[in-house]
Amino acid sequence: MFTAALQLPDPWKVSAVEFRDGADGKSELHIDIAFATGSRFRCPEPKCGEEARPVHDVRERVWRHLNFFQYKAFIHAGVPRVSCPEHGVHAVPVPWARPGSGFTLLFEAMVVELAKSQPVADVARQVGEHDTRSWRFIRHYVDEARLYEDHTGVEAIGIDETSRKGHSYITVVADLTERDVINVTPGKDANTVKEFSLDFMAHNGDPDRVRLVTCDMSLGFAKGIREHLPNAAKVIDKFHVVKHANEAVDKVRKAEARENPLLRRTKYLWLRNEANLTGPQLEVKRNLARRRSKTARACGMRETLQDIYADSAGRAEAEAGFKALCSWMMHSRLEPMKALAHQFRRHW
Structure with a gap:
């Protein structure tokens, strides 16, 4: 059954299966794989024309495999080596693992798939392996995949x-x-x-x-x-432009909140679009704005910036609006907004 489950080709077959206690005291499944007596193998060198040759010697190896239900699983096998008159003694590749790896192909595939959506350290914890070992074979597959990358025509x-x-x-x-x-x-x-x-x-x-x-x-x-x-x-994307504007508005709010406690804990009233505020939040924001606060003026500049992105009919209109906004910020006597205007102009 295990031979079939592992899809082992001739001359490989499962010779023994048993549970053993691991180093942590938990049971583990250990699967022994062997090749048939008298088996012959070809030299693994790609261009070698030699016929299949008898086994020169065997080196014992162990590979971590996919878990068997809740149990860690390991494959044990004696890896045959053949002696080639042209290329010398070489280990024969096994069908379930990459040469030199301590993991089976299926185990590596699972970890690589998980690593696409979460940090490698988290994946390593889930599977009970050290992340440095996981990184080794992840890098192998990334490097292998990048060999086939073609950036012709990217503009x-x-x-x-x-x-x-x-x-x-x-x-x-x-x-x-x-x-x-x-x-x-x-x-x-x-x-x-x-x-x-x-x-x-x-x-x-x-x-x-x-x-x-x-x-x-x-x-x-x-x-x-x-x-x-x-x-x-070079185009400065909208996300980063608005992000810098938000940071400048919040600097104004923090400075003003030292003198006006009503502005404390109101950060997101000024950084969210009004369409995303609840009725009570909108009422608080408007009440604070009526007090002619510096934060309200800074927020008005941020909202004007967003209006330029949303409403400009073309480049000329957007540039005119942007120049007017920078002038407003420069004359606002709000240092974070003046610094933002300088930053915008450096990249204009």
Whole structure:
């Protein structure tokens, strides 16, 4: 039954199955696999023309397999080695695992699938393995898959950085046409864009053909785009523009709340669109706005910014609205809003 379940080809078969106590005291399933006596194997070198040869010797190996119900499962086998007159002594590949791996193909496939939707450390905990071991074979499959990446014709990309709790930044590059991630590189500066361009060329991409790059207002990205994607128009995406505006509004609120306690714990009244506020929340916001608060003025600037995105009929109208908004912010005597206007103008 286990031979059939594992889909073992000749000459392999299950020779023994038993439960044993693991290092943690819990029962584990151990499956012994053997090849038939007198079996012959070909040299594993791809271009070798030698006939199948007798076994030179055997090396015992163990692989972690998919769990059998609630029990960890392990496969044990003596891996045969053959002696080739041309290529020397080589281990024969087994059908259930990659050469050199301590896991079966099915176990690796399960972990890779889980890792698509959650952190590798969480997956490793679920399956009872150390995350460093899991990362080794995940990287193998990622590197293998990337060998077949072809970026010919990619002309529009999006660049964004992310981090976990403010540490270890990585930059993600996506093909905006196909909506596929095409590169992930450590860092978030001009050198990151350089590393992307080198990898891009290694996969048939042409940096000179990239016409559009969307990104945030990072000066490092701006420098990298100028130097390594010379023909690309840089577009600051709306998400990051509004994010910076929200941060500026909240800085105004925090400063004003030191003198006006009514503004405490009202952060999201000013950062959410009014359509997303409840009736009572909207009433509180309007009452505070009637007091001519600095926060209300800053919020009005943020809302004007969103109106420019939503209502402008074309580029000329949007630019005129944007210039007027920056002038308003510069003359507002609200330092966070003035700083935001300076930031916008640096990237205009």
